[in-house]
Amino acid sequence: NAGVTQTPKFQVLKTGQSMTLQCAQDMNHNSMYWYRQDPGMGLRLIYYSASEGTTDKGEVPNGYNVSRLNKREFSLRLESAAPSQTSVYFCASMDSGVYSYEQYFGPGTRLTVT
């Protein structure tokens, strides 16, 4: 199993450009999450999807949109990138059915907005 995969690994955008970060998991998990990590800080939740067909805002949703395309895939879109969105983005998934609350993380996407 590949676990949680993310594409791309690195991206440089100019201010105002748009892009979509892709995430997929092959563990048949119900819940998926997008986080951002800024230097010296822990992870902050952007959006999450508790199950296929549902999405909810996290702590820092402004400037982002998400799509839970199917059970496997959860994408994050930046419609008009800003320098403040320079960060490392992590996708995670969790099998909410067993109430273990353990999350599995992808390797991250390092985004720079100039």
Place this chain on the structure above:
Amino acid sequence: SQQGEEDPQALSIQEGENATMNCSYKTSINNLQWYRQNSGRGLVHLILIRSNEREKHSGRLRVTLDTSKKSSSLLITASRAADTASYFCATVGGGAQKLVFGQGTRLTINP
């Protein structure tokens, strides 16, 4: 805002010594988890302790939880160079399926 505060922010010890990291949080929790992050990588789950548990062990890891003080500690015994990483506590509250992370402790093990 982040739930947890971790202490210390950075810790440097010699290989073979024990490393202790602390986490404090603000609201009631269902469980508390510890994750490790190697440089440039995603987070890896280490251990989970539920709110009705006081201590838990996994290999060289020992976690304690004091819900009256809203604090937890992670002890890594007999540290190895490979333990060099950042360690994060994360809490789950009520019926939520969301993790709230602390800011992390950067641990360096010197050979």
